[in-house]
Amino acid sequence: MTNDKTKTDLETIRHSAAHLMAQAVKQLYPETQVTIGPVIEDGFYYDFYRKSPFVPEDLEKIEKRMKEISLQSLDIIRKEMPREEALKMFDDMNEPFKREVINDIASNDPISVYTQGEFTDLCRGPHVENTKFLKSFKLLNTSASYWRGDERNKVLQRIYGTAWHTDKELRLYLKRLEEAKKRDHRKLGKELDLFSVTDEVGPGLILWHPKGSRIRCLMEDFWKEEHFKNGYEMVHSPHAAKVDMWKTSGHMDFYKDNIFSPMDIEGKEYVMKPMNCPFHIQIYKSRLRSYRDLPVRYAELGTVYRYERSGVLHGLLRVRGFTQDDAHLFCRPNQIEEEIIKVLDLILLILKSFGFNEYKVYLSTRPDKFVGSEENWEKATNALKQALEKSKLKYEIDPGEGVFYGPKIDIKIKDSLNRFWQVSTVQVDFNLPQRFDINYIEEDGQKYQPIMLHRALMGSLERFFGCLVEHYAGAFPLWLAPVQIILLPITDQNHEYSDEVFKKLTLSGFRVEKDLRNEKIGFKIRDAQIQKIPYMIVIGEKEQTNKILAVRKRRSKETITFTIDELTDKLSLEVSEKKLGESIQPI
RNA sequence: GCCCACAUAGCUCAGUGGUAGAGCACUUCCUUGGUAAGGAAGAGGUCAUCGGUUCAAUCCCGAUUGUGGGCUCCA
Numbered sequence A: 001m002t003n004d005k006t007k008t009d010l011e012t013i014r015h016s017a018a019h020l021m022a023q024a025v026k027q028l029y030p031e032t033q034v035t036i037g038p039v040i041e042d043g044f045y046y047d048f049y050r051k052s053p054f055v056p057e058d059l060e061k062i063e064k065r066m067k068e069i070s071l072q073s074l075d076i077i078r079k080e081m082p083r084e085e086a087l088k089m090f091d092d093m094n095e096p097f098k099r100e101v102i103n104d105i106a107s108n109d110p111i112s113v114y115t116q117g118e119f120t121d122l123c124r125g126p127h128v129e130n131t132k133f134l135k136s137f138k139l140l141n142t143s144a145s146y147w148r149g150d151e152r153n154k155v156l157q158r159i160y161g162t163a164w165h166t167d168k169e170l171r172l173y174l175k176r177l178e179e180a181k182k183r184d185h186r187k188l189g190k191e192l193d194l195f196s197v198t199d200e201v202g203p204g205l206i207l208w209h210p211k212g213s214r215i216r217c218l219m220e221d222f223w224k225e226e227h228f229k230n231g232y233e234m235v236h237s238p239h240a241a242k243v244d245m246w247k248t249s250g251h252m253d254f255y256k257d258n259i260f261s262p263m264d265i266e267g268k269e270y271v272m273k274p275m276n277c278p279f280h281i282q283i284y285k286s287r288l289r290s291y292r293d294l295p296v297r298y299a300e301l302g303t304v305y306r307y308e309r310s311g312v313l314h315g316l317l318r319v320r321g322f323t324q325d326d327a328h329l330f331c332r333p334n335q336i337e338e339e340i341i342k343v344l345d346l347i348l349l350i351l352k353s354f355g356f357n358e359y360k361v362y363l364s365t366r367p368d369k370f371v372g373s374e375e376n377w378e379k380a381t382n383a384l385k386q387a388l389e390k391s392k393l394k395y396e397i398d399p400g401e402g403v404f405y406g407p408k409i410d411i412k413i414k415d416s417l418n419r420f421w422q423v424s425t426v427q428v429d430f431n432l433p434q435r436f437d438i439n440y441i442e443e444d445g446q447k448y449q450p451i452m453l454h455r456a457l458m459g460s461l462e463r464f465f466g467c468l469v470e471h472y473a474g475a476f477p478l479w480l481a482p483v484q485i486i487l488l489p490i491t492d493q494n495h496e497y498s499d500e501v502f503k504k505l506t507l508s509g510f511r512v513e514k515d516l517r518n519e520k521i522g523f524k525i526r527d528a529q530i531q532k533i534p535y536m537i538v539i540g541e542k543e544q545t546n547k548i549l550a551v552r553k554r555r556s557k558e559t560i561t562f563t564i565d566e567l568t569d570k571l572s573l574e575v576s577e578k579k580l581g582e583s584i585q586p587i
Numbered sequence B: 001g002c003c004c005a006c007a008u009a010g011c012u013c014a015g016u017g018g019u020a021g022a023g024c025a026c027u028u029c030c031u032u033g034g035u036a037a038g039g040a041a042g043a044g045g046u047c048a049u050c051g052g053u054u055c056a057a058u059c060c061c062g063a064u065u066g067u068g069g070g071c072u073c074c075a
Helices: A005-028 A056-071 A083-092 A096-104 A167-182 A185-191 A210-229 A243-249 A277-285 A333-353 A374-390 A461-472 A492-507 A521-530 A541-546 A564-576
Strands: A043-049 A076-081 A111-116 A119-122 A136-146 A155-164 A240-242 A263-265 A268-272 A296-305 A321-331 A360-364 A396-398 A408-414 A420-429 A451-460 A485-489 A512-514 A535-539 A549-553 A559-562
Touching (some): A005 A056, A005 A119, A005 A155, A083 A096, A083 A119, A096 A119, A136 A167, A210 A451, A243 A268, A277 A451, A321 A461, A360 A374, A374 A420, A451 A461, A492 A512
Parallel strands (some): A360 A396, A485 A512, A485 A535
Antiparallel strands (some): A043 A155, A076 A111, A296 A321, A321 A451, A420 A451, A535 A549
């Protein structure tokens, strides 16, 4: 239940808009069968079953018909009926999918249908009272889907739409979509020369250009620094390993679909690594471990390769080769909770430093198929839960969504279109310690199996960077900006002084560029603005004679005058404090 | 992988069954200009790839590859 009346109203409008769309579709294409049509964020969709897909022209026709039906001011009438009657009615209407839906409704729940004109649909409701209340809507796109979301089932044709109280709200929403497209990391990646993906290299394999790499280096440096501060050891492992190791780990069984095909090296099969864990285990196993050594924390920026079906690739957010900011912790059972809390602290530090203050936290519990004892699962899940609560994190439980080897916490952040992407994760693993038979010597001199935790903070550097680009719309805070300062001499009489300033700022550790082109100052400013460089320094006659700098900020037109030392002090502070500056809020 | 759409110059995009166009960017020249585009000239394309239809294909048809929006799956 929600107390937010506006939201509820909007949901009702959208739900009714979905019905209106279904009615229009049935009028135009009577052979089409209806399935379900729920409300989603900012709109609705309806899935239909028919031979041929909808084409863009169909959408125009359907939308036009919806408007016509709206003008007919049809009352929308609710009716409850016995299950048998409902089944018969939808059978008579030749709507077999509705039969399945009815069969899923709990036996003590009422069966209700809504009728508007000649169109009747099974629905829990509520709905608006009359089609005339549906005016501000637009059909957006189509896609294929599967009945009940299962690809073994029938292929359905989905139409997405959006609906609002007023035309003004609709226009604002469409405008918001346009704005979101402008901050798409794929578009900005090209415009700001951050990265690329080429046909020749292959889909899902990223080329980091100098400016993107610069940011990546800063992300990595910060990451390493924090890990050394927090008791982690850095390790490095190769990009490939023998298939045998992956058989031991179990990946050849349960993760085979995601592993790149093996290659034959002198008669032995090798694969590109899809994960880093077995390597870290090898390092752990390289000598005998005492309880005094635990917890052992191995961290690696490990690049992994995973086969992903071509249709799922998406810019930097879903790729086939990516670098995980991975770590594996080996600990005594009584150390788990404390370690998880520390990991959560690190996650929050990282997210905050990069300006992500909106995220969703999920706790995934035991799935149907699992390894380890129920008792251990219970303990581990509780440890995760306790840690979440002690860290004061709000979270949702994803029942049964844990991986088969242990429960986990996932954290998701969103892109410019409000789609959530998993970045951070903390997972308990009961499987690998057993498979690789790792152990440590306890106080009592006996061997025990350590508990293993997998964890990543940014998840994949590619994905995290992609979200970062969208979060800031390419206007990175000073500490991350690939070019922090650009010098804009007004005439070539000012080049010499520009060189002097350039040297001083560069020696102070800033990333500086000079624009020595034979162009007017307005042109250079425009260019620097498009490149989203945080600080522009205009250098002309006045500055040169007085040995000062005229500084213009990226997002305000005001110019402030500084000496070089003043500016250096001010900006050094902005960098060292990782000030977020002018982060744009996502939509 | 599945459904639909798309693929033309470095970028953004027009366009036609008879051998290709703009703007920006690039190169050269003129201009030395004070806070979001000064002017001129030039160079740049096997119209994604392969096949078919046709006297003739960038355009029509098919396949392939890639991209986009979803579905399924996931960091």
